[in-house]
Amino acid sequence: MKRTLRYFVFYGLLFGVWILLAKLKIWPPYLFPTPWGVAEELRGGFTDHTYWIAIAVSMKRVLIGYLISVVLGMILGLGVSSSKFLEETMGGLLVSLQSLPSICWWPLALLWFGLSQNAILFVVIMGSLLSVTLAMDDGRKQMPKIFGQAGRNLGAKGFKLFWYVLLPASLPFIVSGLKQGWAFAWRSLITAEMLYMSLGLGQVLMMARDFNNMSAVVAVMLVIIALGFVVDRFVFKATERHLQHKWGVAATS
Amino acid sequence: MSTNAQRIIAEAFTPGSGKSVKLAALERAFRVLSPATAKLALSEVCLTYRTEGGQRLLALDRIDLQVRAGEFLCVVGPSGCGKSTLLHLVAGLQSPTSGRILVDGQPVDGPGTDRILIFQEHGLFPWLTAGENVEFGMKMKGIPKAERREKARHYLRLVHLTKFENSYIHQLSGGMRQRIAIARALATEPDVLLMDEPFAALDAQTRDLLHDELERIWSDTGRTIVFVTHNVREAVRLGDRVVLLTFRPGRVKSEFPVTLPRPRHLEDPDVAAAARHVLDELREEINRSLEAEYSTGVKPRIEPGASE
Numbered sequence: 091m092k093r094t095l096r097y098f099v100f101y102g103l104l105f106g107v108w109i110l111l112a113k114l115k116i117w118p119p120y121l122f123p124t125p126w127g128v129a130e131e132l133r134g135g136f137t138d139h140t141y142w143i144a145i146a147v148s149m150k151r152v153l154i155g156y157l158i159s160v161v162l163g164m165i166l167g168l169g170v171s172s173s174k175f176l177e178e179t180m181g182g183l184l185v186s187l188q189s190l191p192s193i194c195w196w197p198l199a200l201l202w203f204g205l206s207q208n209a210i211l212f213v214v215i216m217g218s219l220l221s222v223t224l225a226m227d228d229g230r231k232q233m234p235k236i237f238g239q240a241g242r243n244l245g246a247k248g249f250k251l252f253w254y255v256l257l258p259a260s261l262p263f264i265v266s267g268l269k270q271g272w273a274f275a276w277r278s279l280i281t282a283e284m285l286y287m288s289l290g291l292g293q294v295l296m297m298a299r300d301f302n303n304m305s306a307v308v309a310v311m312l313v314i315i316a317l318g319f320v321v322d323r324f325v326f327k328a329t330e331r332h333l334q335h336k337w338g339v340a341a342t343s
Numbered sequence: 344m345s346t347n348a349q350r351i352i353a354e355a356f357t358p359g360s361g362k363s364v365k366l367a368a369l370e371r372a373f374r375v376l377s378p379a380t381a382k383l384a385l386s387e388v389c390l391t392y393r394t395e396g397g398q399r400l401l402a403l404d405r406i407d408l409q410v411r412a413g414e415f416l417c418v419v420g421p422s423g424c425g426k427s428t429l430l431h432l433v434a435g436l437q438s439p440t441s442g443r444i445l446v447d448g449q450p451v452d453g454p455g456t457d458r459i460l461i462f463q464e465h466g467l468f469p470w471l472t473a474g475e476n477v478e479f480g481m482k483m484k485g486i487p488k489a490e491r492r493e494k495a496r497h498y499l500r501l502v503h504l505t506k507f508e509n510s511y512i513h514q515l516s517g518g519m520r521q522r523i524a525i526a527r528a529l530a531t532e533p534d535v536l537l538m539d540e541p542f543a544a545l546d547a548q549t550r551d552l553l554h555d556e557l558e559r560i561w562s563d564t565g566r567t568i569v570f571v572t573h574n575v576r577e578a579v580r581l582g583d584r585v586v587l588l589t590f591r592p593g594r595v596k597s598e599f600p601v602t603l604p605r606p607r608h609l610e611d612p613d614v615a616a617a618a619r620h621v622l623d624e625l626r627e628e629i630n631r632s633l634e635a636e637y638s639t640g641v642k643p644r645i646e647p648g649a650s651e
Contacts, residue, residue, distance in 0.1 A: 239436050240466035244531060245456045245483040254483075258470040336513055337469045 120304055127305035131298075132312065140294060141313055147289040148279060149317075151207070155214030156275040160268065163219050167226025168252070181227070184220055192217035192278040196285060210282045217278030218271035225267015229260035262333040269326040276318060381445075382567045383410040383433065383535060388442035390428060402428055404592035405442070410567055412534070417578035418571045419625060420588030420596075421632040426571045429593065430537045433569065434460040446535065456480055459528035463540040465520045467512045473523045474499065474508035480531030498526040501560060518549035522556070529564065538570045542577070551609060554580060558606055575625060579618045580609050587624055590632040597624055 105125070112124035119127060135141040170176045170184070195216045199209040233256070241255030283292025291314055298306030356365070390403040402425040410416050420426045431437045433444060435454040444451040446458060459480075467476050477495040486494075499505045502522035512520060521541055528536055542550040558581065561568055572578050578585045585599040599621050603613050 234464075236462055236464055236466040237468065239431075239460075240462065240468070242436060242454045243434055243460050244480040244527070245454070246479075247454075250483060254479075255468070258468070261470070336511060 120302060123305040123308045128308045128312070131303070131306045131309035135294075135306070135309060135313075141291075141310075144289060144291045144294045144310075145313065145317065148283065148291045151210060151283075151290065152214060152275050152279045155211045155279065156218055156272060158211070159215045159217075159219040159271065159275065160222050162215070163222025163271065164226050164257075166219075167223040168230065168256075170223065171227040171230035177227075184224055184227075188220040188224065191281075192274065193281045193285075196282065205286060207288075210279065210286060213282045214275050214278045218275035221267055221271035221274050222264075225264045225271065226260070228267065229264035230256070232263040233260040262330070262337045265326065265330045265333060269322065269330070272321065272326065273318070276321075280314060381409040382412040382414070382447065383569070384408070384443075384445040384448075385429075385433070386443050386445075388429075388432065388439045388444060390425070390432065390437070391440045401592040403432075403439070404594045406593065406595060408586065408595060410535075410569060412567055413565050415561055415568045415570065415581060415583045417582030417585045418569065418588060419573060419575055419578045419585060419621065420593060421590045421625070421629045422573060423632055424588040424590050424628065425593035426588055427539050429588075430460055430539050430569065430571055433535070434458055434537055436460070456484070456531040457533050458535045458537060459531055459533040460537040460539060461521075461524050461528050461541045463543050465524040465541075467520055467524055467527065469512045472509050472511055473504065473515065476512070476523055477527045477530045479527060484531075495526075495530060498530045499523075501529065501563075502526045502556065516549075517545050518553060521545065521553060525557070525560070529560070529566075533566070535567045535569065538568065540572050541570075543572070543574070550577075554609065555606070557581065562605075575621045576609055576614065576618045579603075579621060580607050580611075580614050585621055587621060587628070590628040591635065596628065 109125055112119075112122065112126075116122070132141075170180055192213050195213050196209070199212040203209040203212060237255055237259035238251070241251050246255055279290070280292045280295075283290035284296045286293075291310055295307055295310040295314075298304075298310060385406050385408040388403060388406040388408075389401070392400045392402050394400050406429065408416075418426050418429065428437065432439050433446075433451065435451050435458065446455075451458075467473075468479065471479065474492070474495050477498055478491045481491045481494060496505065496508070499508055502525055504519060504522055504526070507515060507519065507523075512523070515523065524541070525536075542553055545553065554577070557568075560566075570578070570581060575585075579599075579601055582601050585601060587596045587599070588594065589596045599617070601617060603611070603617065607614055
């Protein structure tokens, strides 16, 4: 109850400051969008279905890209964590590659895949693949050894050991990495969409910019933030809590 | 050939002794000489570790141990004597540096469901229900679901936890978890149960209860049990025989047969007296381990007669 109150007070204040600044008219509306202008854009965007279509397109892209990088990343991470040679050689490469914003792959992606969905997917995958790989690698190391031992002891080996024991056992330890991977995938997608005009939230935002409509720009930004929040809170946070509770691991975040 | 076997054979060929005496001696000699007659036989088992600094550390030194089928063997020793490692070797989770481990005369090559290890931290899978945990070994063997479920229920009944079939592990108490671990181990129908301080983390009442249950299950199912503990009283209360390991490197220091009638109880004066006997020898090893630990500073000692 107290917490909800704090939320309301904080966001109320923030909103209040925005209204105040807009009312004071220090800057013209095309430089500083007003709350009512943004609200009008949001209403319009949703009623004429522009935003709904953009959300659907963007979500579809990010989901496909993210799923591919989760599968690939898990395989890669497992490989890295189970071989000392790979760990020493590829481990460093992965960490340094992660510091590269995935949009840097855009020129190459364009050459390889043409101006197409696949180029966007490639950038999205490159954005989240490394996070997932590192998370899997790390999760395997953090996972209590006892699960692997117990599994082998009970006759699990090879793929069965991985699928029925190692993978579920490492879940609570990789879920935060998976969350990070999602965040990277989402950002990469929006960036790529801003460069490549074909539906999607990124393009809607760039169109607003081309019309010099800053209220619409802010409106799309709010939509992007809201989507990120919803996925983080209702997919990842919930999963993380559930796993930590079930595994008996103390909640860390 | 061990000196023990030589002595027995010499006895068998002593002129003048009766035929039945000779036969009995020969039979015993055969049993000692042939590891195949033991359920579990360790001969000259050594294990060396390589420490972080690159040094070689001898953890287990020429362990010779035979366990009869259906025997309840307890292994005691100070912490760091390698008694848990010994179980991991038998379970096939680790390989010895040298020496042989035979189960029914067959060398151990990796883990097998004929030997199931029960860990101190139970090692149950939190993503599965209690019932699914018990089923796990059978699932790995490819036993159909209906049969698995039925068998799992049987073993849950054996540990009195039928009602908790659909509970997850985090919903169970420490004692219940350890009972599920026992049920899960039994469900793969192993010949040998390897128990690594399974009750060390439990409160006294729960532990007493589980001692009774384990003894009952053992006599009902006729499994061979190797039970590692640092608690001498527990070892004497449960075991047919107690083996004492030395502190680093682990060697078999001595063996104590326990012939007290069953069922026993932790508080029995006989159990206490037998434990005292073992404890006197264990104390030397504990002192050695303390000296090693405090080698740079004061050297606390446990004096004979001090309480456990």
